[in-house]
Amino acid sequence: MRLHAFNSETGSWQRRTSRRGGMSVWMILAMGVLLAALALAVDGAYLWMAKAEMRNAADSIALATAQALLRDEVLSNRPEAMWKTAQLAYQEAVRYGQANPVLGQPLELVFDAGDPESGDVIFGYRESPQDRSFQAAVDLGDVNINAVRVIARRTRQRGNPAGMFFGRVLGLPAADVVASATAYLDRDVIGFRPVGNRSIPLAPIALLSDPTQGKSLAWETQTLGPLQEGASDAADRFTFDPVHRRFVELDAGPEPGDGIYEMEVRLPLGQPTEPGEGHEEEFNACFVVIGHDANSSESLWSSLVRQFKQGITAQDLAEMGGQIVLGEDNRVVLAGMPFGPLTEEIAGDSLFQVLDGLRQSGEPRIWPLYSTVARNRDGATGWQVTIQGFVAARVVQVEKTPEAGSGGAAQPMLSFVLQPCQMAVNAAVTDSDRRYANPAFSIYNRYIAKVRLVNE
Numbered sequence: 001m002r003l004h005a006f007n008s009e010t011g012s013w014q015r016r017t018s019r020r021g022g023m024s025v026w027m028i029l030a031m032g033v034l035l036a037a038l039a040l041a042v043d044g045a046y047l048w049m050a051k052a053e054m055r056n057a058a059d060s061i062a063l064a065t066a067q068a069l070l071r072d073e074v075l076s077n078r079p080e081a082m083w084k085t086a087q088l089a090y091q092e093a094v095r096y097g098q099a100n101p102v103l104g105q106p107l108e109l110v111f112d113a114g115d116p117e118s119g120d121v122i123f124g125y126r127e128s129p130q131d132r133s134f135q136a137a138v139d140l141g142d143v144n145i146n147a148v149r150v151i152a153r154r155t156r157q158r159g160n161p162a163g164m165f166f167g168r169v170l171g172l173p174a175a176d177v178v179a180s181a182t183a184y185l186d187r188d189v190i191g192f193r194p195v196g197n198r199s200i201p202l203a204p205i206a207l208l209s210d211p212t213q214g215k216s217l218a219w220e221t222q223t224l225g226p227l228q229e230g231a232s233d234a235a236d237r238f239t240f241d242p243v244h245r246r247f248v249e250l251d252a253g254p255e256p257g258d259g260i261y262e263m264e265v266r267l268p269l270g271q272p273t274e275p276g277e278g279h280e281e282e283f284n285a286c287f288v289v290i291g292h293d294a295n296s297s298e299s300l301w302s303s304l305v306r307q308f309k310q311g312i313t314a315q316d317l318a319e320m321g322g323q324i325v326l327g328e329d330n331r332v333v334l335a336g337m338p339f340g341p342l343t344e345e346i347a348g349d350s351l352f353q354v355l356d357g358l359r360q361s362g363e364p365r366i367w368p369l370y371s372t373v374a375r376n377r378d379g380a381t382g383w384q385v386t387i388q389g390f391v392a393a394r395v396v397q398v399e400k401t402p403e404a405g406s407g408g409a410a411q412p413m414l415s416f417v418l419q420p421c422q423m424a425v426n427a428a429v430t431d432s433d434r435r436y437a438n439p440a441f442s443i444y445n446r447y448i449a450k451v452r453l454v455n456e
Helices: 025-068 072-076 079-099 219-223 300-310 346-361
Strands: 002-007 012-017 121-125 147-154 177-186 189-192 205-208 238-241 246-249 263-268 285-289 332-337 365-375 383-404 410-420 428-430 448-454
Touching (some): 025 448, 072 410, 189 383, 189 448, 205 263, 205 383, 219 263, 238 410, 285 300, 285 383, 300 346
Parallel strands (some): 205 365
Antiparallel strands (some): 121 147, 238 246, 285 332, 332 383, 365 383, 383 410
């Protein structure tokens, strides 16, 4: 286009050629590449967020589902108990899938009890936390199931892929996002260590243990013996109502109870003639003294009452390296006391009340198992208790009754009933290498487990 302009210096009109505004082809290409890179960056960030949310969801669901496998009914060894537990655990997985959305949508999980390996929630087995192999369970009624694998999927095949913002321009409207996680019930429990400021829910009363079941009042004889074929005369008098958190006493009759057999515990009050070793047919419990400082203002019995209520604290374990752990032979010797104060005394009444409080609350506790309780052999005063394991149980019933002790003399007695239960304890210290350190006592724990994510 040509224009005319007046030049004042020459006094004449001159022609000028104007140039239209234009853009280089290279500039257009550069901007296109920049926009494409930006689009890929946006979609890439979106997919990264989807994968991160998917991983977090899979981890949460796996942990919750594995913990849901810890139901008291499994201790009955009834064929349907584990199968029912697996079904309820899957429901827990669904609930957590709803509570952990991915890209704003609840996570859908498929489960087929008839084909357990085909779904998104797979129950199975692992040998140890270090072992990366996972074996799917074919029989969901197997009480040995100790792991669960969760596969979280948002895929085109499922009809719920992660949509792309700009990828559709390039023919990629959506992308598949998959994440998996495996949680394991670590039952090789060798002790406990407080986590943070949280105390250990361990009761300072040890229960008589005899894996050979040669002692009639031992934990194993009363709770495991009845599960063996042909066993009889066992106590199955109560069932736990988890909704109201209380025990219901079963009517006497030919109908079986809940299949979880209780332990009747006897603890002498007031110093008996010679309690401890050799008197297991009369008494089957003793106090464990953990972290009590004789020079402190807190009395021994006040310390025990506090530990019943609040658990064992890191301060209680300060002189034990901050933990209570079995030795290399799966045993540890602690200070103990094979008798308690009379319930007519203030200390004795406080102990009775705190046990009855556990009965009313239905809260589970960890209980140490002991093999022997005897006087100190080094000439010092006091008693020593040999601890060789731990169990979990709830207090069912508490009463104080005089019992006939050795020699026919009346011996006041604190009697209470415990029912075994299962607990997930984050403070548990585990070591699969110690599983067979002591052939006389296995650390594999039917009652306590540490729920952990494991490498796949």
